[in-house]
Amino acid sequence: MFEWLYQTVYDDVTWFNLITALLIFLVALVVSKLLTVQLRRTLKEKMSKEHLEMMAKLVSYGILVVAVLWILPTLGIEPSGLMVAGGIVALALGFASQSIIGNLISGLFLMGERPVKIGDQVEIAGNRGFVEDIHIISTSIRTLDGLYIRIPNETVFTSSIMNYSSNKVRRVDLVIGIRYSDDAEKAIQAIREVIEAHPLIMVNPETHVFVDELGDNSVDLVVRTWTPTPEWYTVKRDLLWKIKVAIEAVGVQIPFPQRVLWYGADENNEEIS
Amino acid sequence: MLEKENTENKPGKKVSWHYSSGQNNPGFPWGPHKIPLQMEFAGMSLFLEKKEGRIIYFRQGIGEEYSKEILAEKGNFVLTPVEPFHLPVGVGTHLLIDFSRSVVIEPRSSKTVFATFPLELACAITHKQAGEHILDVFALSRPKFTLYGSIRNGLVCKYWKSDTYISIPRLNPLEQGVISINIQNSSGRWAEINKAVFSAPGMKIYYGPEIVSLKASMKIINEYTAETVFFDEPLKKGMHKALEKFSQRFLSLSAKTVMEEGY
Numbered sequence: 001m002f003e004w005l006y007q008t009v010y011d012d013v014t015w016f017n018l019i020t021a022l023l024i025f026l027v028a029l030v031v032s033k034l035l036t037v038q039l040r041r042t043l044k045e046k047m048s049k050e051h052l053e054m055m056a057k058l059v060s061y062g063i064l065v066v067a068v069l070w071i072l073p074t075l076g077i078e079p080s081g082l083m084v085a086g087g088i089v090a091l092a093l094g095f096a097s098q099s100i101i102g103n104l105i106s107g108l109f110l111m112g113e114r115p116v117k118i119g120d121q122v123e124i125a126g127n128r129g130f131v132e133d134i135h136i137i138s139t140s141i142r143t144l145d146g147l148y149i150r151i152p153n154e155t156v157f158t159s160s161i162m163n164y165s166s167n168k169v170r171r172v173d174l175v176i177g178i179r180y181s182d183d184a185e186k187a188i189q190a191i192r193e194v195i196e197a198h199p200l201i202m203v204n205p206e207t208h209v210f211v212d213e214l215g216d217n218s219v220d221l222v223v224r225t226w227t228p229t230p231e232w233y234t235v236k237r238d239l240l241w242k243i244k245v246a247i248e249a250v251g252v253q254i255p256f257p258q259r260v261l262w263y264g265a266d267e268n269n270e271e272i273s
Numbered sequence: 274m275l276e277k278e279n280t281e282n283k284p285g286k287k288v289s290w291h292y293s294s295g296q297n298n299p300g301f302p303w304g305p306h307k308i309p310l311q312m313e314f315a316g317m318s319l320f321l322e323k324k325e326g327r328i329i330y331f332r333q334g335i336g337e338e339y340s341k342e343i344l345a346e347k348g349n350f351v352l353t354p355v356e357p358f359h360l361p362v363g364v365g366t367h368l369l370i371d372f373s374r375s376v377v378i379e380p381r382s383s384k385t386v387f388a389t390f391p392l393e394l395a396c397a398i399t400h401k402q403a404g405e406h407i408l409d410v411f412a413l414s415r416p417k418f419t420l421y422g423s424i425r426n427g428l429v430c431k432y433w434k435s436d437t438y439i440s441i442p443r444l445n446p447l448e449q450g451v452i453s454i455n456i457q458n459s460s461g462r463w464a465e466i467n468k469a470v471f472s473a474p475g476m477k478i479y480y481g482p483e484i485v486s487l488k489a490s491m492k493i494i495n496e497y498t499a500e501t502v503f504f505d506e507p508l509k510k511g512m513h514k515a516l517e518k519f520s521q522r523f524l525s526l527s528a529k530t531v532m533e534e535g536y
Contacts, residue, residue, distance in 0.1 A: 167424045200364070203371075203419040203432045228364050228418060228429050 013076040021071040028067030032060040050117040053133070099154065100137065106157035107136040116156075120165040125155050169202060170232045172225050174240055177218025178247065179255045184211050184219055187252040194246045195225055200235050202226040217257045301446055303480045304513065305349045305399065312352070315413050315447055319396065321350050330396065330408050341408050348398045351405060353516045354450065354485045355395040356476045357431055359410040367530060368471045369421055369430035372437050376456065376466045378493070383457040387442060388435040388469075389449040391416070392485055395516055407518055413448045421470050422534040430470060441484070441508065450478065450485035453508055458493040466491070466536050471501050475528025478515035479507035486512065491536075499532040 005016040036056040043052050072079050111134065116122050120131045122141070129143035139156050141149045164170070178187050188209050195207045205226045212222035223243070227235040244254065302312050308328055312319040317334035328343040358365060370388055378384055393412045397405040419432040436442075441451055458464045469491050479486050486508035492500045507514075 168427050168429050169420050169424055197415070199416040200361070200418065202429075203417055205420060205424070226420070231361070231364060 011076045013074075017074045017076075021074045024071050024074075025064075025067055028063050032063040035063065036060045049119055050114075050134075053118055054111065057136075099152075102154045103137045103152045106153035107134070107138075110134060110139070110153055110157055115161050115166075116163055117165075120163055122164065123162040124151055125159040127151065164232075165229055167229060169205065169226045170229045171205075172223075172227055172232065172236050172239060174223040174225075174243065175212070176221045176223065176240075176243060176247070177215060177254055178221060178252050180219055182219070182252040184221065186250050187221060187247045190246040190250045190252070191221070191223060191243050194239070194242050195223075198235070198239065198242070200227050200231045201239075202228070218255050301482050302352055303354070303446075303482070305351050308348065308350050310350055315445070317411070317413070319352075328398070330398075332396070332409055332411065335411075335413070337411075339409055339411075343398055343408070345398065345400070348400055351395075351397040351399055351516070353395050353397065354392045354446075354478050354480050355407075355410060355516055355518045356473050356478065357391040357393045357412065357416070357433075358473050359393055359395075359518070360412050360416050365418055365429040365431050366473050367421065367428045367430040368473060368476075369419055369428075369432055370452070370469045370471070371419075371432065371434045372467055372469075373434055374437060376437055378456055378458045378464050378466065380458055380461050380463060383455060385453055385455045387438040387440065388452050388454060389433070389442070389444060390435070390452045390487060391431065391433050392446075392448060392450050394447065395518060397516060405516060407516070410518075413445075421468075421532070427534070428470065428530075431473075444484075446480070446483055446485045450487060451508060452487040452489055455488075455490040456493065457490065460493055460495055462496060464493045464496075464536075466493075466499075468536060469499075469501055470530050470532050471503060472528055472530045475503040477503055477505040477517070479512040480515050481507075481509060481512040484508065484512070485515070493536070497533065497535050499536045500529060501532065502529045 005019070006014050008014055009018060036059055039056050039059060040052060043055075047055070069079055110116075116124075116131050116134070116139070118131050118133060122129070122131055124139070124141065127141055127143065127149050129141040129147075129149065132140040132142050132148070136153075138150050138152050141151060143149060176187070176191070178184065188211075191209050192207075195201050195209070201207065202225075207223070207225040209221060209223050211219055213220040223239075225235075225239075247254075302314070309322045310319070311321075315334075317332065320329070320331040320333075322329050326344075326346065328345060328348065330341040330343060332339045357368065368390065370390060372388065376386060391412065391414045393410050395407050396409045397407045399405050417432040419430050421428045421430050441453075444451060454469060456464075456466065469489075471489060476487060488504040488506045488508060490502055490504065494500060
């Protein structure tokens with residue numbers, strides 16, 4: 001009944017060998033999937049997402065590579081022979097698929113150098129967003145408006161990368177214009193009180209609030225304050241309005257642009273407008 | 274409603290509170306309580322009431338309101354101090370205590386000083402098999418953060434300014450805890466200490482009716498480096514261990530902190 005299993009398909013390889021190889025590969029596939037799921041579940045809170053993903057990929061690919069090496073003799077292919085042939089094939093493939101190899105090698109370098117991590121907010125080749133995943137060939141980004149962008153690793157590797165998340169703290173810069181008739185010291189004091197009361201503004205590095213410019217329409221106060229990097233957007237969004245309310249509460253106003261016109265012919269130089 | 278003996282935030286005074294059944298209880302309301310329950314302290318009101326087979330949790334005060342519906346027939350309520358790293362969640366994994374007056378310690382000596390640390394309060398519901406489930410975390414003190422070390426590799430720390438004491442100070446145990454720090458100067462130089470940084474996962478908080486405590490040590494290694502660690506011990510006999518919510522989430526972090534950027 002099962003005699004067909006022992007019929008040769010090519011060389012000495014029988015149907016039995018082929019099915020065995022297929023089963024081993026499928027089992028390895030299932031084991032690698034289960035193991036990576038289990039790894040992610042177990043180490044989710046004990047490792048950073050980036051390290052965990054890298055480990056999961058290593059385990060997954062490792063199991064598959066071992067499985068392939070194991071089934072090669074069953075399929076009548078000697079791994080030692082492959083090594084010689086592999087060099088020639090790799091050379092040919094390298095010429096034939098330069099961009100893929102370029103992306104692959106860039107991917108390996110990126111994994112070593114790690115200029116970006118999964119979850120970082122970055123700007124790569126003009127694309128700004130959060131790193132979703134770093135694959136061996138490409139890096140995927142979710143833009144701030146929720147779009148998916150796949151960037152080849154060669155582009156990532158050769159582009160300037162701005163990583164908004166790599167440092168522990170990030171500065172929030174604000175410019176607040178007040179009237180020339182207002183007391184800047186009073187405004188600065190009110191701003192300092194807002195800064196002091198805000199839980200997400202760091203004690204160190206310290207906040208600087210000072211008169212930066214005597215502008216055309218206003219005295220410009222600059223606020224340079226620091227916040228934990230993940231909270232930067234929250235603070236930026238929150239702070240400006242709180243400052244506006246606080247300085248108005250002490251009688252300081254934010255002026256509208258204005259222009260005073262003088263007519264040269266007017267003997268008394270009276271202000272017209 | 275509740276009968277309050279103290280005026281808010283006065284250290285050393287006891288808060289009087291009662292179950293809604295009217296049973297009076299002395300001391301601060303840490304630990305397990307039966308539901309239904311009402312509590313008032315430091316401008317904060319907590320309510321837990323049973324309603325049509327469910328439990329309603331409601332907190333009000335200090336400008337905020339929070340409520341939860343609990344689908345459970347049974348369960349006790351627990352009020353416990355927790356590590357001060359939940360408000361806001363995920364910001365900082367270390368506590369920096371900034372001493373308002375520097376502590377100078379002679380070479381090759383060991384002394385113990387007391388300081389304060391900020392508290393957060395957790396409200397939990399307990400189940401015989403499943404243990405505790407945190408319903409809510411709040412604080413009576415205002416959180417603030419600071420950076421210890423460089424912008425690139427430093428530690429984002431919960432910031433707390435504290436006086437130092439030679440004996441256990443009397444404080445409002447709902448707002449501040451007492452930390453005993455054994456300072457060991459193993460170097461051959463005088464050491465001047467302005468701050469101490471502690472890793473949150475090692476925090477082992479204990480509470481009693483009138484005190485919440487931590488025990489820690491700070492080993493001065495050289496002019497710029499010190500090492501701090503918490504001990505899993507109460508400050509006084511008869512204290513209970515607080516719920517460890519934060520520590521369990523960050524098991525990968527070391528309980529020891531090496532302060533390489535000065536102290």
